Amino acid sequence: MRLATRVANIKPSETLAITAKANALKAEGRDVIGFGAGEPDFDTPANIKQAAIKAIEDGFTKYTPVGGTDELKDAIINKLKRDNSLVYKRSQIVVSCGAKHSLYNLAQALFETGDEVIIPAPYWVSYPDIVVLAGGKPVILNTLEKDGFKIKPEQLKSAITNNTRALIINGPSNPTGTVYSPEELKAIASVLIDENILIITDDIYEKILYTKYPFANIASVESKLKDRTIVVNGVSKAYAMTGWRIGYAAGPEEIISAVSKIQSQNTSNPTSISQKASVEALNGDQSVVSMMVGEFRKRRDVIVAALNDIPNVKCLLPEGAFYVFPNVSGVYGHSYKGKKITDSTQLIDYLLDEANVAAVPGAAFGSDDHIRISYATSLKNIEEGVKRIKNAIARLD
Numbered sequence: 001m002r003l004a005t006r007v008a009n010i011k012p013s014e015t016l017a018i019t020a021k022a023n024a025l026k027a028e029g030r031d032v033i034g035f036g037a038g039e040p041d042f043d044t045p046a047n048i049k050q051a052a053i054k055a056i057e058d059g060f061t062k063y064t065p066v067g068g069t070d071e072l073k074d075a076i077i078n079k080l081k082r083d084n085s086l087v088y089k090r091s092q093i094v095v096s097c098g099a100k101h102s103l104y105n106l107a108q109a110l111f112e113t114g115d116e117v118i119i120p121a122p123y124w125v126s127y128p129d130i131v132v133l134a135g136g137k138p139v140i141l142n143t144l145e146k147d148g149f150k151i152k153p154e155q156l157k158s159a160i161t162n163n164t165r166a167l168i169i170n171g172p173s174n175p176t177g178t179v180y181s182p183e184e185l186k187a188i189a190s191v192l193i194d195e196n197i198l199i200i201t202d203d204i205y206e207k208i209l210y211t212k213y214p215f216a217n218i219a220s221v222e223s224k225l226k227d228r229t230i231v232v233n234g235v236s237k238a239y240a241m242t243g244w245r246i247g248y249a250a251g252p253e254e255i256i257s258a259v260s261k262i263q264s265q266n267t268s269n270p271t272s273i274s275q276k277a278s279v280e281a282l283n284g285d286q287s288v289v290s291m292m293v294g295e296f297r298k299r300r301d302v303i304v305a306a307l308n309d310i311p312n313v314k315c316l317l318p319e320g321a322f323y324v325f326p327n328v329s330g331v332y333g334h335s336y337k338g339k340k341i342t343d344s345t346q347l348i349d350y351l352l353d354e355a356n357v358a359a360v361p362g363a364a365f366g367s368d369d370h371i372r373i374s375y376a377t378s379l380k381n382i383e384e385g386v387k388r389i390k391n392a393i394a395r396l397d
Helices: 013-027 048-058 070-084 098-110 126-131 153-159 184-193 223-228 253-263 273-285 287-308 344-355 379-394
Strands: 093-096 114-120 137-142 165-172 198-202 229-234 247-250 370-374
Touching: 048 273, 070 093, 070 247, 070 273, 093 098, 093 379, 098 126, 098 198, 098 229, 098 247, 098 253, 114 126, 114 344, 126 137, 137 165, 153 184, 184 223, 198 223, 223 229, 247 253, 287 379, 344 370, 344 379
Parallel strands: 114 137, 114 165, 165 198, 198 229
Antiparallel strands: 093 247, 229 247
16 A cells, blocks of 8 residues: 655654553553653642533533634633743634644644754654654754753854754753753844744743743743744643643744644644633642642652662753653663663663663664653652663673
8 A cells, every 4th residue: 555655754653652562561461660651640630620520511512713712722821921921812822632733733834845943852752753744854953961952052053054944942851851041042042033933942841840940931031032933832741631632832823823724624623621621720729730840859859869870871960841861872782692782772672671661762862872761650660660770781791
């Protein structure tokens, strides 16, 4: 059977594939500790669930406007003003079926053949493929571990060409946990001011922050770039609502209108019930977010200390999100039962097969010297999982 060439040009999501494999092994009776999933292990807060139950009981189960209800758009507008000092109108907001859907629709609305899109690496696994599916060309900007995986202004400037259409920037970062300070963002903004390119800022991990300085994005630190910036966010990570599938984009009216037009032909509206729940998430009690972040911080400190106690493994302390990105290149070249481990994919296979630990190879994120481990799981699982990793590495020749 002949398939469209675009299918051959992309890869399946490595994070979802690893999670599915781990779950399949668990179903077979294997005692697998999963460090692959990018979702909080907390339950959705009760007030949010009750809002959804009320929506069902009230019969709010029909189609809504394609780009989301006015009630949810207003909640998003209030959130962006409250948390980010950014002012938008309803016509500048579109609600989609998750932040990934927002990003995909943006790419479809903005990119075409010949357009270059700058993506700092390590990157979230879907960025390059979303660009490719729109016909664009990902331009990977490699960052250095010694720089905290952050792009430098001069590095960004050298990557911009006449074909550059956009920059995608993510912070806190998946997979590294990197967070740009307001000053660092201002330095990046100074490069972008005189360039005719768009900025897509993926802020989905905004609330999961461990820094002394507050969260900021390009639009909030440089007002002159607001009209060229699209802010992407959602409720999945901050409110433990990954399965509810609500994300949103805020930006120039012309772009948001184009995204809504595309969405009208792929999914129509986001789920009505999830929209009601998201209104409560954004407008309701925010103390649950602080509770989750406090727990994530404890887990981060435990897992970083434990990983750095493993010979040939080095791990930076992330400043946000719920991932660590340890450098495991010191393990490469070692063997087990005559089979040499030479890259992150082989190491991940070894850990799953021999230690019953599921993580994600760094190659999927553009950095083969690393692996990604999610600490969105219990301290018990973290301690046992890292112990298994340490013992498995110790068995290598």
